[in-house]
Amino acid sequence: MNAPATTSHYPSAPTAQRIETHTLSVLVDNEPGVLARVIGLFSGRGYNIESLTVSETEHQQHLSLITIVTTGTPMVIEQIKNQLDRLVPIHRVVDMTLAGNSIERELAMVKVKGKGENRVEALRLADAFRARVIDATTESFVFEITGKSDKIEQFIGLMLPLGLVEVARTGIAAIRRGPEAL
Amino acid sequence: MTREMTGAEMVIQALADQGVQHLFGYPGGAVLPIYDALFTQNQVRHVLVRHEQGAVHMAEGYARSTGKVGCVLVTSGPGATNAVTGLTDALCDSIPIVCITGQVPTHLIGNDAFQECDTVGITRPCTKHNYLVKRIEDLPRILHEAFHIASSGRPGPVVVDIPKDIQFAKGIYAKPKEFPHTGYQPRLKGDMEKIKEAIDLMAQAKRPVFYTGGGVINSGSAASDLLRELVKLTGFPITSTLMGLGAYPGSGPQWLGMLGMHGTLEANMAMHDCDVMICIGARFDDRITGRLDAFSPGSKKIHVDIDPSSINKNVKIDIGIVGDVAHVLEDMVRLWRTGALQADKKALSMWWTQIDKWRARKSLAYRASKDVIKPQYAIQRLYELTKDRDTYITTEVGQHQMWAAQFYGFNEPKRWMTSGGLGTMGYGLPAAVGVQLAHPEALVIDIAGEASVQMTMQELSTAVQYRLPIKVFILNNGYMGMVRQWQELLHGGRYSESYSEALPDFVKLAEAMHAVGIRCEKPGDLDAAIKEMIDVDRPVLFDCVVDPKENCFPMIPSGRAHNEMLLGGDAEDIEEAITEEGKVMV
Numbered sequence: 001m002n003a004p005a006t007t008s009h010y011p012s013a014p015t016a017q018r019i020e021t022h023t024l025s026v027l028v029d030n031e032p033g034v035l036a037r038v039i040g041l042f043s044g045r046g047y048n049i050e051s052l053t054v055s056e057t058e059h060q061q062h063l064s065l066i067t068i069v070t071t072g073t074p075m076v077i078e079q080i081k082n083q084l085d086r087l088v089p090i091h092r093v094v095d096m097t098l099a100g101n102s103i104e105r106e107l108a109m110v111k112v113k114g115k116g117e118n119r120v121e122a123l124r125l126a127d128a129f130r131a132r133v134i135d136a137t138t139e140s141f142v143f144e145i146t147g148k149s150d151k152i153e154q155f156i157g158l159m160l161p162l163g164l165v166e167v168a169r170t171g172i173a174a175i176r177r178g179p180e181a182l
Numbered sequence: 183m184t185r186e187m188t189g190a191e192m193v194i195q196a197l198a199d200q201g202v203q204h205l206f207g208y209p210g211g212a213v214l215p216i217y218d219a220l221f222t223q224n225q226v227r228h229v230l231v232r233h234e235q236g237a238v239h240m241a242e243g244y245a246r247s248t249g250k251v252g253c254v255l256v257t258s259g260p261g262a263t264n265a266v267t268g269l270t271d272a273l274c275d276s277i278p279i280v281c282i283t284g285q286v287p288t289h290l291i292g293n294d295a296f297q298e299c300d301t302v303g304i305t306r307p308c309t310k311h312n313y314l315v316k317r318i319e320d321l322p323r324i325l326h327e328a329f330h331i332a333s334s335g336r337p338g339p340v341v342v343d344i345p346k347d348i349q350f351a352k353g354i355y356a357k358p359k360e361f362p363h364t365g366y367q368p369r370l371k372g373d374m375e376k377i378k379e380a381i382d383l384m385a386q387a388k389r390p391v392f393y394t395g396g397g398v399i400n401s402g403s404a405a406s407d408l409l410r411e412l413v414k415l416t417g418f419p420i421t422s423t424l425m426g427l428g429a430y431p432g433s434g435p436q437w438l439g440m441l442g443m444h445g446t447l448e449a450n451m452a453m454h455d456c457d458v459m460i461c462i463g464a465r466f467d468d469r470i471t472g473r474l475d476a477f478s479p480g481s482k483k484i485h486v487d488i489d490p491s492s493i494n495k496n497v498k499i500d501i502g503i504v505g506d507v508a509h510v511l512e513d514m515v516r517l518w519r520t521g522a523l524q525a526d527k528k529a530l531s532m533w534w535t536q537i538d539k540w541r542a543r544k545s546l547a548y549r550a551s552k553d554v555i556k557p558q559y560a561i562q563r564l565y566e567l568t569k570d571r572d573t574y575i576t577t578e579v580g581q582h583q584m585w586a587a588q589f590y591g592f593n594e595p596k597r598w599m600t601s602g603g604l605g606t607m608g609y610g611l612p613a614a615v616g617v618q619l620a621h622p623e624a625l626v627i628d629i630a631g632e633a634s635v636q637m638t639m640q641e642l643s644t645a646v647q648y649r650l651p652i653k654v655f656i657l658n659n660g661y662m663g664m665v666r667q668w669q670e671l672l673h674g675g676r677y678s679e680s681y682s683e684a685l686p687d688f689v690k691l692a693e694a695m696h697a698v699g700i701r702c703e704k705p706g707d708l709d710a711a712i713k714e715m716i717d718v719d720r721p722v723l724f725d726c727v728v729d730p731k732e733n734c735f736p737m738i739p740s741g742r743a744h745n746e747m748l749l750g751g752d753a754e755d756i757e758e759a760i761t762e763e764g765k766v767m768v
Contacts (some may be wrong), residue, residue, distance in 0.1 A: 017491050027365075028365075029363060032314065033306070034314075036306060038305055040306055075494060075498075077496055079491060079494075079495055082490045082491035082493075082495075085491070086488065086489065088311040088331060088363050089363060089364045089365065090365050091365035092365070149618070179614070
């Protein structure tokens with residue numbers, strides 16, 4: 001009957017466990033308020049959203065795919081999946097990170113302003129990253145780049161000293177390799 | 183049946199098709215078409231409440247005492263926002279409710295119209311699901327789906343928000359055969375492999391304990407019967423949460439009493455020292471577990487729950503079984519029987535010897551008095567004088583609630599209605615109205631505190647209007663008792679705002695509301711006064727004046743583990759027992 005040393009009523013702080021990043025694919029009925037339900041669940045229960053992408057993917061059945069990148073301890077990640085699964089319009093929650101063989105891509109549009117050597121350098125780097133020029137003026141470019149998030153981060157980092165003005169990103173879309181559907 | 187009717191008529195028709203007999207509500211501009219449709223029919227009986235919060239609590243009492251869905255009808259704006267406390271309460275305690283709210287006409291939505299609020303936005307986090315009906319074609323399907331969702335899986339409240347123009351619009355009504363939300367498929371049968379694993383673990387247990395909760399009650403009478411059978415077959419001790427009282431009889435030989443913050447010593451010690459814990463339909467709430475890192479450290483844990491998100495939420499589970507309690511218990515009983523499994527008799531007998539030692543400490547003991555009514559004594563007398571009747575108990579929230587849970591013996595399920603998860607003061611009186619309506623011949627008692635009861639006491643007027651002879655048994659100590667207790671134990675006896683300086687004269691108040699008032703101040707008069715209360719065939723406010731300084735024990739102080747309970751005699755030590763960290767917690 002020895003009293004343990006700590007005095008917390010609550011689970012030990014999540015910092016004591018490792019924090020993981022997971023990508024979740026959530027298939028939902030595309031109906032009014034469904035996104036609010038998902039987002040409200042995250043804010044109401046104190047979960048994190050690192051990235052969120054939504055679009056109707058099956059028009060016939062009115063199904064939308066929501067791709068969420070979230071962080072938490074393994075127990076919290078399990079809770080997030082279970083809590084999402086509980087929502088009535090949600091069909092399926094698939095943890096793409098656990099599945100292990102998924103491909104993740106993001107698209108970004110990057111506006112860079114500059115003249116002279118900087119402009120040439122930006123164009124050269126864009127070429128190396130396979131970014132396309134989708135708009136140009138005599139003093140600016142808009143590049144379109146797709147790839148993994150870290151590749152886009154790297155590209156943006158390189159553009160920063162060359163006159164980075166603005167970035168628009170889509171957030172992550174994820175799909176599983178191989179012939180099987182979600 | 184399929185025919186053309188207005189949206190308002192569809193509402194009433196759908197309720198009737200769902201077998202709804204009583205509807206708790208309050209009219210207003212945005213639901214007038216539905217009230218008009220109510221006026222011209224006699225399938226659904228409307229009960230006029232005094233405040234929308236009361237309507238939802240009545241529906242909760244109705245639902246919990248019958249197992250049916252409770253129905254509410256309120257208007258837009260303040261009607262809907264007043265219902266929010268009740269909806270949240272029903273969500274926390276998994277009570278099936280369908281709440282229909284009026285809304286301003288569709289073309290005015292978003293215009294800050296009179297009595298407009300974003301009802302679906304406000305109620306999204308406090309309902310299991312909600313709808314805003316924008317097309318008359320969707321209304322029949324949504325109404326029936328609302329009942330399906332409220333009552334299936336883990337039950338909960340569902341809101342259907344209907345704009346006024348949709349109530350007037352005409353459409354074809356038909357009861358739908360299937361619902362488009364195909365993703366909603368609650369799982370009833372448990373995984374057989376896991377159930378087998380659980381049964382094997384139980385058969386090897388040396389110090390087992392059943393820990394059961396409100397899920398057993400929600401699963402229906404069959405679940406309680408199966409639980410009793412399994413408990414008898416195995417010979418294991420059983421404890422329950424506040425919400426689960428009555429599933430196993432309080433007079434049963436293997437009953438340890440309630441567990442948790444104000445549970446018995448034997449229940450909490452058994453939880454702490456057990457080697458196999460079988461949790462059925464409970465959710466490891468913080469009032470139950472106390473300090474998590476010291477919660478039942480040496481046990482393997484089995485958890486049966488219909489809601490997968492309850493498993494592994496707070497406590498790591500060894501065998502998690504997703505399924506309906508009755509279905510899983512049926513499999514467990516069958517496997518235990520067909521396997522001719524036997525618990526380890528010798529180990530079990532040693533375990534019971536240990537439990538009897540804890541029982542002998544009599545953790546619920548209190549100092550009796552000849553001069554002043556002790557609240558525990560009042561509940562004991564109430565129990566003795568009502569136990570042979572068809573009695574239902576509701577409560578408010580606070581000390582009186584814990585004393586009722588500790589001292590009133592519940593021998594049957596669905597006889598105990600209390601606000602467990604949300605802890606809503608003001609729940610008990612309206613809940614009693616709902617229970618009485620469902621069970622007109624029964625004795626329905628709201629065990630109340632004088633502070634809680636004032637939150638919704640206008641509903642006494644509803645009881646009078648519908649001749650519902652509810653008994654409101656007020657343990658009047660002049661304080662918000664639980665607040666006072668915490669202030670005494672945690673805040674140096676500084677009773678900040680917890681004393682009610684100006685209480686009403688409850689006897690006169692009852693009389694003013696056309697009810698009956700009874701006051702009792704002496705222990706010697708108590709029995710006669712309670713008998714008088716029972717014999718009156720009208721609503722009664724019973725003002726039972728009790729010891730104002732009595733505290734509720736035993737108690738697990740904040741930040742402590744199950745084996746660090748404080749009993750009544752240890753009261754002096756409490757201030758020391760609660761650490762600085764503990765004071766931060768509620």
